Amino acid sequence: MGELKLMKGNEAIAEAAIRAGVDAYFGYPITPQSEVIEYLMAEQPEERTGMVVLQAESELAAINMVYGAAAAGKKVFTSSSSPGISLYQEGISYIAGAELPCVIANVVRGGPGLGTIQPSQADYFQSTKGGGHGDYKLYVLAPASVQEMADFIQLGFDIAYKYRNPVMIQSDGMIGQMMEKVELADQRPRWTDEEIKQMHDSWAAFGKGDHRERNIITSLDLDSAKQEKHNHHLQAKYRRMEEEEVLFEEINCEDAEYLIVAYGSSARISMKSIDLARAKGIKAGLFRPITLYPFPMKQLNAYVGKVKGILSVEMSAGQLIEDIKLAVECNVPVKHFGRYGGMIHSPEEVLTALENLIKGE
Amino acid sequence: MMDIKDIVKEENLVYTKTKLMTDNILSYCPGCGHGTAHRIVMEVIDELGLQSQTVGIAPVGCSVLAYDFMNIDMIQAAHGRAPAVATGVKRTMPDKYVFTYQGDGDLAAIGTAETIHVCNRGENITMIFINNGIYGMTGGQMAPTTLEGMKTSTSPYGRDLKSMGNPLKITELIAQLPGTYYVTRQAVHTPAAVRKTKKAVFKAFEVQKEKKGISFIEIVSNCNSGWKMSPVKSNEWMVEHMFPFYPMGDIKVDGELVKSNKAEVKS
Ligand SMILES: Cc1ncc(C[n+]2csc(CCOP(=O)(O)OP(=O)(O)O)c2C)c(N)n1
Numbered sequence: 235m236g237e238l239k240l241m242k243g244n245e246a247i248a249e250a251a252i253r254a255g256v257d258a259y260f261g262y263p264i265t266p267q268s269e270v271i272e273y274l275m276a277e278q279p280e281e282r283t284g285m286v287v288l289q290a291e292s293e294l295a296a297i298n299m300v301y302g303a304a305a306a307g308k309k310v311f312t313s314s315s316s317p318g319i320s321l322y323q324e325g326i327s328y329i330a331g332a333e334l335p336c337v338i339a340n341v342v343r344g345g346p347g348l349g350t351i352q353p354s355q356a357d358y359f360q361s362t363k364g365g366g367h368g369d370y371k372l373y374v375l376a377p378a379s380v381q382e383m384a385d386f387i388q389l390g391f392d393i394a395y396k397y398r399n400p401v402m403i404q405s406d407g408m409i410g411q412m413m414e415k416v417e418l419a420d421q422r423p424r425w426t427d428e429e430i431k432q433m434h435d436s437w438a439a440f441g442k443g444d445h446r447e448r449n450i451i452t453s454l455d456l457d458s459a460k461q462e463k464h465n466h467h468l469q470a471k472y473r474r475m476e477e478e479e480v481l482f483e484e485i486n487c488e489d490a491e492y493l494i495v496a497y498g499s500s501a502r503i504s505m506k507s508i509d510l511a512r513a514k515g516i517k518a519g520l521f522r523p524i525t526l527y528p529f530p531m532k533q534l535n536a537y538v539g540k541v542k543g544i545l546s547v548e549m550s551a552g553q554l555i556e557d558i559k560l561a562v563e564c565n566v567p568v569k570h571f572g573r574y575g576g577m578i579h580s581p582e583e584v585l586t587a588l589e590n591l592i593k594g595e
Numbered sequence: 596m597m598d599i600k601d602i603v604k605e606e607n608l609v610y611t612k613t614k615l616m617t618d619n620i621l622s623y624c625p626g627c628g629h630g631t632a633h634r635i636v637m638e639v640i641d642e643l644g645l646q647s648q649t650v651g652i653a654p655v656g657c658s659v660l661a662y663d664f665m666n667i668d669m670i671q672a673a674h675g676r677a678p679a680v681a682t683g684v685k686r687t688m689p690d691k692y693v694f695t696y697q698g699d700g701d702l703a704a705i706g707t708a709e710t711i712h713v714c715n716r717g718e719n720i721t722m723i724f725i726n727n728g729i730y731g732m733t734g735g736q737m738a739p740t741t742l743e744g745m746k747t748s749t750s751p752y753g754r755d756l757k758s759m760g761n762p763l764k765i766t767e768l769i770a771q772l773p774g775t776y777y778v779t780r781q782a783v784h785t786p787a788a789v790r791k792t793k794k795a796v797f798k799a800f801e802v803q804k805e806k807k808g809i810s811f812i813e814i815v816s817n818c819n820s821g822w823k824m825s826p827v828k829s830n831e832w833m834v835e836h837m838f839p840f841y842p843m844g845d846i847k848v849d850g851e852l853v854k855s856n857k858a859e860v861k862s
């Protein structure tokens with residue numbers, strides 16, 4: 235068993251990054267996730283593993299530092315919250331276009347604009363439907379506990395390197411700020427220069443040896459036919475992720491007549507709501523997408539003909555609901571419920587929304 | 596009669612292109628200074644034997660395709676972000692050599708924040724800054740460096756300082772920061788200027804080797820297409836108009852401002 239600690243989600247993700255053998259973290263402070271860089275600065279990972287931590291002058295700079303280090307074949311992690319993630323979008327589009335691996339955490343807060351510092355899930359579209367310009371996809375993981383904040387770092391890097399694609403961990407101010415028991419993974423050594431050379435010599439820009447052609451990291455191709463081909467390649471990669479990398483959880487779904495579909499904090503809250511519903515004799519189950527992209531389309535579609543209705547619960551005005559409707563192809567009635575703008579729904583509010591759905595309201 | 600084959604022989608060679616320039620045909624307009632500047636940087640890296648230890652960062656601008664011509668590992672950065680990209684590379688590979696190659700729009704407009712902060716942190720990199728007073732790539736719009744009265748496609752009646760702001764001497768500005776160690780302004784329009792610039796680039800990589808901080812080389816260059824002049828005329832115009840405002844020479848050496856610049860900054 236790994237080391238057990240009581241930690242905030244933001245601290246757990248930072249500690250997990252050190253232990254995953256990350257080479258560098260670049261970031262810029264923003265609530266509710268400043269504990270990530272504060273924890274890293276206090277921990278001095280340079281001494282522990284040689285990991286570099288740098289406070290950039292802006293999110294524009296931070297994400298481009300990520301781009302540079304990832305281009306050199308280094309394992310890079312960064313984190314921010316909604317307004318900062320908006321500034322990341324240019325860089326993320328370049329990173330996706332140039333096919334660089336990295337892990338980015340978004341500890342979402344209420345918007346739009348400067349919004350609020352309280353939790354929200356209103357960045358679902360931004361994370362899953364592009365965010366920046368061009369046809370690209372991020373692999374998006376939604377942790378529902380402090381444990382998952384920690385675990386998704388290593389999982390994120392595994393996927394990022396398997397597909398050479400940026401990975402987004404989308405949590406929110408609640409998961410980032412709350413304290414829970416977490417079991418930490420053992421320290422992995424950072425890759426040596428020799429290991430990086432062996433693994434990434436075919437693409438990374440760390441200095442051209444005589445044995446190979448120069449490596450070029452770019453997202454540009456002025457020849458549109460070639461750019462289209464590159465896009466085909468990216469799309470094939472995304473289809474492969476959709477086939478092979480979907481993650482989800484089902485709670486009390488076997489005999490369910492009604493489903494709540496929710497991720498992250500909303501899933502945590504809805505776990506209580508289905509207990510309350512069952513106590514009242516309502517056969518309710520919780521379907522939790524763990525990957526927001528690729529979304530568990532087929533897995534949710536399997537409930538068509540089995541359940542009478544689906545309640546989409548999200549701290550937003552209704553973004554997740556669009557993917558649910560696509561998944562069930564409008565063969566099941568789907569309703570949205572959620573508080574937003576920084577407000578958090580209670581389990582009882584979710585139960586009432588479920589009862590209203592059952593009543594057909 | 597003598598055949599070309601009789602002439603192209605090892606013993607007759609007085610000059611060869613460095614192997615650090617690829618055989619790809621340059622995408623620059625004939626007469627443009629970019630190609631010469633590329634060659635100088637590649638010659639220096641070649642002569643120092645640093646090909647396997649150097650990573651270059653290309654900007655957005657006419658030199659966006661620098662990686663097509665420079666035979667080293669290269670990273671193409673978003674518009675203005677090359678200094679941040681270079682920081683990511685250098686911080687994780689402190690023993691490698693890293694340089695950015697940027698135009699004036701890239702370095703002194705959209706990327707001003709990245710430029711100032713990379714210099715302020717004193718990242719141990721080399722910055723090559725091609726100042727042609729215009730946005731060459733996008734068809735000749737006004738740049739932060741465009742001179743007063745200079746006509747461009749977005750200042751068709753000439754740059755008006757009142758409404759369009761002043762030409763920015765970013766090089767003098769960053770020379771004030773403690774993180775910069777060697778700051779100089781050069782050109783590439785004559786053989787003598789090329790030799791001086793090459794010396795400056797050598798020095799810059801030397802500074803990087805000694806881990807002394809930023810070395811920053813501005814190259815005042817022509818954009819004959821954007822300026823709508825013949826190559827020869829553009830170089831004459833550059834000497835006559837650009838050089839008085841952007842004077843040639845060292846601005847900071849060994850971390851110390853040179854005297855004439857101390858005076859100029861005060862006035
Ligand atoms: C975010 C963004 N904004 C605008 C552009 C369009 N753009 C491309 S190059 C350029 C100006 C380049 O000028 P400069 O840096 O002076 O380089 P030059 O071509 O003169 O060498 C602009 C505005 C872009 N590619 N990206």
Ligand code: SF4
Binds near residue numbers: 624
């Ligand atoms: S447009 Fe200007 S800067 Fe660009 S290649 Fe032509 S002459 Fe050079």
Ligand SMILES: [Mg+2]
Binds near residue numbers: 700725
């Ligand atoms: Mg220019």
